[in-house]
Amino acid sequence: MTAAAYAVPSILVFVTAALLILVGALGVISVKNPVHAALSLIMTLFGVAVAFVAQSADFLAAVQIIVYAGAIVVLFLFVIMFLGVDRNMSVSVEPLVGQRAFAASGVVITVAGLITLMATSHWVSGATSVSGAALASGSGNVKQLGTAVFTTYLFAFEATAALLIIAVVGAVLLARRERHVTPEEVTP
């Protein structure tokens, strides 16, 4: 089946998402200033959200924007501002000789293998699950997702609650400035 058989709007949406994702990702790994890298990361996250909407994962697209762009990137920017920007960390300096070449060759081999696998496999060509109801398109599957999270994956959902509490306590302990308590200070 050639590309002309697909609807033009879906191709346009895919190209838009791909441009946002790839340009943002290349910006993250190439710019010198960490603030610009965080802003490029936002661009990539919006592109991924566009790809989610195009594949009828509406709830996840909203969560992507709210949690990633709204919370995680803001946390990154907060830490960058808090620590002060390392402007002297040059991109052109290569600390280990040949590191970039090794990394590039490894990544190229991995990605080429993945692309070959994904472009030639037949398990991406429409075999549907038999374990549950068919996935509704559009915003109809938000209800399905909620039902799945609160029934099938209830234990994992409760475990994420514990995980988030542990992460918050750990972050507070790590970021806390240690006070040196002398014996005179702890008089009853």
Place this chain on the structure above:
Amino acid sequence: MNVPAAWYLILAALLFGIGAFGFLTRRSALIMFMCIELMLNAVTLTFVTFSRTMSDIAGQASVFFVMVVAAAEVTVGLGIVVAVFRRRSSTSVDELSELKG
């Protein structure tokens, strides 16, 4: 008709490759965390694509949990970066070499 799933899978593979390359070559701990986010997003995009292709909600539920774990990981990771910066005044991972054998 929507574009084939393989297009989105190839896009996710490219995004993962860019993230992995940045993680292997950049030396700032903050940029390395951002590259981890890029790789996690590539994986979530793959999950959502397979969820559409297989018509199964389990892929989207997995993405939900991946996002929670990513949020927790960034919280603790940035806490560690702040703690290291207090002692070293730098976020370069090359300077953390006490455990070198």
